[in-house]
Amino acid sequence: MEFNGPSQDAILTDPKVIGKSTRRIDGPLKTTGTAPYAYERHDVVPNQAYGYVLGAGIAKGRITAMNLEDARKAPGVIAIVAATEHEPVGSSDFNHAPLFGGRKIAHYHQAIACVVAETFEEARAAAAMIRTSYEPEDGTYDLAKVAPSAELEKGGWGDARSDRGDFEATFGAAAEKLDQHYTTPDESHAMMEPMATIAAWDGDRLTVWTSNQMINWGKESLASILSIPEDKIRVDSPYIGGGFGGKLFVRADAVMAALAAKAAKRPVKVMLQRPLIFNNTTHRPATIQRVRIGTDKQGRIQAIAHECWSGNITGQDGENATAQTNHMYAGDDRMTASYVTQLDLPEGNAMRAPGEAPGHMGLEVAIDEMAEKLGMDPIEFRILNEPKTMPAHPDRKFSERHLVRCLREGGERFGWSKRQAKPASVSDGRWLVGMGVSAGFRGAPTTKSAARVALDGNGGAKVTTDMTDIGTGSYTIIAQTAAECLGLPLEKVSVVLGDSAFPVSSGSGGQWGAASSTAGVYAACIELHRSIAQKLGIDPQTIRFEDGRVIGAGKTVPLSDLGQLAATGEIDFGDYKKGYDIGTYAGHFCEVGVDRYTGEIRIRRMLAVCDAGRILNPLSARSQVIGAMTMAAGATLMEELAVDKRFGYFVNHDLASYEVPVHADIPHQEVVFLDTPDPYSTPLQAKGVGELGICGPTAAIANAVYNATGIRVREYPITLDKMIDQLPQV
Amino acid sequence: MDDRDLAVSRRGVLAAGAASVAVSQVPLSRAGAADSTAKPAQQAVRLSVNGKAHDLTLDTRTTLLDTLREHLQLTGTKKGCDHGQCGACTVLVNGQRINSCLSLAVMHQGDEVTTVEGLGTPDKLHPMQHAFVEHDAYQCGYCTPGQICSAVAVLDEIRKGVPSHVTSDLTGTMQPTNIEMRERMSGNICRCGAYSNIAEAMAQVAEG
Ligand code: FES
Ligand code: FES
Numbered sequence: 001m002e003f004n005g006p007s008q009d010a011i012l013t014d015p016k017v018i019g020k021s022t023r024r025i026d027g028p029l030k031t032t033g034t035a036p037y038a039y040e041r042h043d044v045v046p047n048q049a050y051g052y053v054l055g056a057g058i059a060k061g062r063i064t065a066m067n068l069e070d071a072r073k074a075p076g077v078i079a080i081v082a083a084t085e086h087e088p089v090g091s092s093d094f095n096h097a098p099l100f101g102g103r104k105i106a107h108y109h110q111a112i113a114c115v116v117a118e119t120f121e122e123a124r125a126a127a128a129m130i131r132t133s134y135e136p137e138d139g140t141y142d143l144a145k146v147a148p149s150a151e152l153e154k155g156g157w158g159d160a161r162s163d164r165g166d167f168e169a170t171f172g173a174a175a176e177k178l179d180q181h182y183t184t185p186d187e188s189h190a191m192m193e194p195m196a197t198i199a200a201w202d203g204d205r206l207t208v209w210t211s212n213q214m215i216n217w218g219k220e221s222l223a224s225i226l227s228i229p230e231d232k233i234r235v236d237s238p239y240i241g242g243g244f245g246g247k248l249f250v251r252a253d254a255v256m257a258a259l260a261a262k263a264a265k266r267p268v269k270v271m272l273q274r275p276l277i278f279n280n281t282t283h284r285p286a287t288i289q290r291v292r293i294g295t296d297k298q299g300r301i302q303a304i305a306h307e308c309w310s311g312n313i314t315g316q317d318g319e320n321a322t323a324q325t326n327h328m329y330a331g332d333d334r335m336t337a338s339y340v341t342q343l344d345l346p347e348g349n350a351m352r353a354p355g356e357a358p359g360h361m362g363l364e365v366a367i368d369e370m371a372e373k374l375g376m377d378p379i380e381f382r383i384l385n386e387p388k389t390m391p392a393h394p395d396r397k398f399s400e401r402h403l404v405r406c407l408r409e410g411g412e413r414f415g416w417s418k419r420q421a422k423p424a425s426v427s428d429g430r431w432l433v434g435m436g437v438s439a440g441f442r443g444a445p446t447t448k449s450a451a452r453v454a455l456d457g458n459g460g461a462k463v464t465t466d467m468t469d470i471g472t473g474s475y476t477i478i479a480q481t482a483a484e485c486l487g488l489p490l491e492k493v494s495v496v497l498g499d500s501a502f503p504v505s506s507g508s509g510g511q512w513g514a515a516s517s518t519a520g521v522y523a524a525c526i527e528l529h530r531s532i533a534q535k536l537g538i539d540p541q542t543i544r545f546e547d548g549r550v551i552g553a554g555k556t557v558p559l560s561d562l563g564q565l566a567a568t569g570e571i572d573f574g575d576y577k578k579g580y581d582i583g584t585y586a587g588h589f590c591e592v593g594v595d596r597y598t599g600e601i602r603i604r605r606m607l608a609v610c611d612a613g614r615i616l617n618p619l620s621a622r623s624q625v626i627g628a629m630t631m632a633a634g635a636t637l638m639e640e641l642a643v644d645k646r647f648g649y650f651v652n653h654d655l656a657s658y659e660v661p662v663h664a665d666i667p668h669q670e671v672v673f674l675d676t677p678d679p680y681s682t683p684l685q686a687k688g689v690g691e692l693g694i695c696g697p698t699a700a701i702a703n704a705v706y707n708a709t710g711i712r713v714r715e716y717p718i719t720l721d722k723m724i725d726q727l728p729q730v
Numbered sequence: 731m732d733d734r735d736l737a738v739s740r741r742g743v744l745a746a747g748a749a750s751v752a753v754s755q756v757p758l759s760r761a762g763a764a765d766s767t768a769k770p771a772q773q774a775v776r777l778s779v780n781g782k783a784h785d786l787t788l789d790t791r792t793t794l795l796d797t798l799r800e801h802l803q804l805t806g807t808k809k810g811c812d813h814g815q816c817g818a819c820t821v822l823v824n825g826q827r828i829n830s831c832l833s834l835a836v837m838h839q840g841d842e843v844t845t846v847e848g849l850g851t852p853d854k855l856h857p858m859q860h861a862f863v864e865h866d867a868y869q870c871g872y873c874t875p876g877q878i879c880s881a882v883a884v885l886d887e888i889r890k891g892v893p894s895h896v897t898s899d900l901t902g903t904m905q906p907t908n909i910e911m912r913e914r915m916s917g918n919i920c921r922c923g924a925y926s927n928i929a930e931a932m933a934q935v936a937e938g
Contacts, residue, residue: 027863028852030871033806040805070766121791193872241872274811471870630923655815663915666925
């Protein structure tokens with residue numbers, strides 16, 4: 001089914017299931033430990049052996065020798081797959097760094113061996129007996145040093161460069177100007193479930209039970225990496241312990257498990273040990289950003305430019321922090337550019353809101369700084385500069401955009417009127433208290449998605465699709481969609497996900513999953529409606545589904561009378577969307593306290609007001625947003641992969657030294673969804689929210705810290721060592 | 731490993747980027763290690779898990795976590811880091827919460843272990859599990875069993891008057907305040923960021 005114009009389906013006039021706060025249907029499994037994650041699937045195949053991956057001890061160079069003798073003789077060892085004895089594997093469209101690259105080492109902790117043994121303890125002990133010698137080469141690890149020679153990004157997620165009017169001239173002549181630099185560090189997804197795979201061969205057929213966000217990409221990648229036909233591969237991933245972009249692509253666990261299972265001639269399970277994950281897998285690349293804003297005396301933006309420098313192992317695509325700037329703020333003369341340089345650090349790749357998440361940490365602080373220069377309230381400054389159409393492409397209309405409402409209603413709820421514009425003027429005992437605001441933008445992409453819906457003959461229905469649930473709530477919104485379309489109560493719908501044997505869905509990434517996959521389920525239901533209508537001789541235009549019955553042409557037939565009818569449907573999105581700028585928007589608010597003696601920062605309150613289309617399940621959508629706000633708190637106040645610039649690796653590669661927010665760091669979080677369905681987005685008028693939530697709370701926190709203390713830290717994370725010598729005298 | 735390898739490796743480190751030196755990646759633990767073919771030590775241990783007795787003979791290196799997950803196939807208890815940094819592996823041992831990855835199974839002769847599976851089942855949820863579902867106090871679900879075991883133990887600790895870093899009055903009756911619960915739960919990381927909802931689920935159970 002092609003979606004090629006605004007949606008007006010009648011089921012949306014009075015939805016009974018969609019849009020209602022709904023407890024997750026997978027909740028009882030997840031809370032009792034009975035939802036099976038990749039490494040836990042003892043039942044899928046017998047005789048599983050344990051694989052343990054060894055990572056390279058240098059960042060760049062060659063392996064000169066690996067002594068495997070002791071490891072081979074060690075008790076319990078079944079097989080060893082080692083870089084010196086194995087051809088490098090192939091690559092895929094989705095991988096940059098080699099997943100198992102023979103003797104050549106492209107980054108630290110690149111997989112160089114997998115030891116298979118009868119038990120985990122034996123595999124681990126034997127892996128420690130492997131002795132490897134290297135010939136290291138010089139590498140490039142210092143972004144700031146090489147940034148000046150960076151070139152325009154190639155093949156990234158957004159525009160590498162965009163220009164409108166004459167930025168330089170208008171900025172040069174502007175009445176008020178800001179020109180600032182901001183830096184964001186490398187970050188790690190640090191999802192709680194390590195990458196893990198059980199691999200089993202049956203002749204030339206490979207099955208991987210794994211943890212992956214994008215089943216079909218995973219299947220394609222494995223085929224190309226292992227040089228086997230796609231139709232010989234099955235990927236199954238029904239439960240995923242977090243991904244955040246880190247599990248968009250096949251990683252070394254799947255590749256090494258497959259190779260090891262072949263060598264061991266039996267199924268092998270591999271979980272990447274936590275200290276390997278930070279350097280072996282992908283990360284969000286660091287950025288250096290420059291933002292320039294020129295306004296007239298009244299604060300109208302006339303010129304705005306956002307530039308970004310980042311690095312990656314390919315030197316091609318990096319972290320394009322300018323992505324949101326083409327959609328935000330009026331101004332006729334403008335420019336964005338994203339430059340990328342080659343670095344020999346591990347592979348940089350997508351992490352939750354790639355580009356926009358760090359982009360807001362630059363742009364939305366610059367906006368705060370500009371407002372202050374102008375003596376304007378930062379909310380009023382933003383509203384004054386709200387564009388009428390997409391600022392970088394004025395011919396593109398907004399489908400639905402309620403950013404001004406997000407800011408205004410958020411301000412009212414948060415008590416913004418009590419904010420003192422003058423920094424460091426509010427205190428509460430030893431705490432300096434401040435408030436901050438940020439706007440938030442994230443695109444609302446949608447992509448092709450298919451599903452199968454089958455009546456079970458007992459009055460229930462089952463949906464199957466290779467869509468994944470990475471904590472996003474896919475199981476539940478898919479069940480809600482089918483229940484709504486078939487006139488069934490939620491309990492009558494079962495959902496099976498994550499198996500490449502099922503129709504190919506959008507998968508989970510880029511905040512496209514919820515909107516696209518439910519549109520695919522809708523398409524399958526419409527197909528099913530058609531075949532039911534045909535079977536019963538009812539006009540498909542007038543057929544209705546209510547309370548488990550089909551109604552039309554004077555008949556009422558229970559669904560249970562229809563046998564096991566099934567239909568597969570696919571949604572495809574037509575070109576008409578190109579004429580519109582379809583986005584999601586938020587007003588983010590934060591109040592912090594900063595200890596006037598130590599500089600310790602505590603978040604006191606957070607609020608997000610979101611405009612993100614029809615919210616399919618407000619309960620789980622809210623969780624997406626608070627989770628993203630929490631990750632934003634981490635990005636602003638603590639997260640940083642520290643680069644060893646001599647040896648080229650991330651030093652803090654475990655969960656104690658790569659700090660993420662914990663319970664004590666996060667207070668009650670408030671989320672409000674505006675009721676703003678967007679007919680241009682999908683048949684259900686829905687959009688995603690999971691990434692919108694991390695676009696802006698960062699800057700709101702940073703701006704609150706400034707408001708509390710008068711100290712502007714432009715190098716993230718904002719830690720007390722960067723403030724302590726500037727705190728107001730006590 | 732011979733000493734020369736180690737010396738080269740140290741020089742490599744000291745050379746700080748003078749990358750022409752060959753460095754070796756050598757596990758220090760191998761210095762003076764016994765013959766690599768030596769069979770691992772096995773030991774018998776009796777554990778009670780969720781009320782059921784198990785007599786096991788285990789490689790002494792097996793953690794309590796891997797005993798549960800790999801030997802008893804009780805996979806509700808999760809492995810997030812395997813070295814005490816995340817809390818995903820939290821279980822109750824004789825009523826007290828511990829990180830089961832930091833404890834060897836053979837240290838638990840005769841102990842009573844309760845895992846998330848022992849608290850409730852999908853058809854008969856424990857009140858804490860029910861509160862988690864109601865408040866959507868999870869997303870991916872991977873930290874969740876650890877959070878739930880910790881949450882149950884935390885309320886018990888507060889009831890028993892065990893003080894924490896944020897307890898303001900050590901002599902009065904301890905209250906399950908928001909900050910008291912959050913402080914005690916801080917060893918359980920949730921990267922999905924369900925903290926705000928977990929606090930509310932716990933508050934609901936604490937109020938009874
Ligand atoms: S797995 Fe035990 S604390 Fe992380
Ligand atoms: S629910 Fe995913 S880590 Fe907590």
